[in-house]
Amino acid sequence: MARVLLFGRLSDLAGWREREIESPFLSALRTKLAKEDALLGEALGGPGVQVALDQVIVRGDAPLNARTEVAFLPPMSGG
C-alpha cells in the first residue's frame, strides 16, 4: 500500500489529502486514480505538477513498494 499525499489545489479538487492505495507502479497508480476521479486524473497529469517518491522528485514511471510515500505537488509558491 503506497501512501498517497495530495497538496494545494489537488487536495481541494479530490476532497482528500492522504490515502493508502495499492499499486505496483506510479503509472498504475495514476490510472487507478483517474478511473475513480477523471478530473483528479487529469489534474495530476497537468502542467507543472511534480511527483515525489519518499520525498525525492521523480520523472516518468517508477515502481512503488508497500511503504512508498507518493506526493503529488502542484506549482509551488511561497513568500
Place this chain on the structure above:
Amino acid sequence: MSVRLTFDPFDAGALLTAFCKGRTEVGAVATFTGIARAEAGSTTVLELEAYPGFTEAEIDKVAGQAKVRFGIDDFLILHRVGRIAPGEAVVFVATAARHRREAFEACDFLMDYLKSQAPFWKKEHGPDGARWVEPRPEDHADLARWESR
C-alpha cells in the same frame, strides 16, 4: 545555517537581533521580511501549506548552494505555515557576509527562489471565497535573472 517553518507569528526585529548577535567578522547582514497583504479587503486570511520534511530539505539544498555561490557566511530562513492574517510576517530571510553586495544578492536570490520554486502552496481566503495562488510570470522572470549570471 537554518531553515525553519513555524505556525506561530514571529517578530522580525527580534530575529534580526538574534541573528546579528556575536558576529564580529561578517560586516554585513541583509534581511527581507514578507508581509501578508489585505489586498483592499479581498484577502482576510492567507493560508500556507508545506510538505513537512521535504519543504525544509529542498530550501536547505538551494540555500546551501547559494551560500557557496554568493560567498556568504550564514543564512536564516523562517517561513510561516498555516493561517496568516494581513499585516503579519509570512517570511524572514537573513544573510550574513563579509561585505554588503554578497549579503544583498544572496537575500534577493533566496526570495526569488522562495516565491516560485520552494515547496509551499498558498491560498487566499476572502469575502468572495478562496483561491489558490500560483507564481506570476514576474516571479518566474525574477528567478530567471540569476540563470544568466
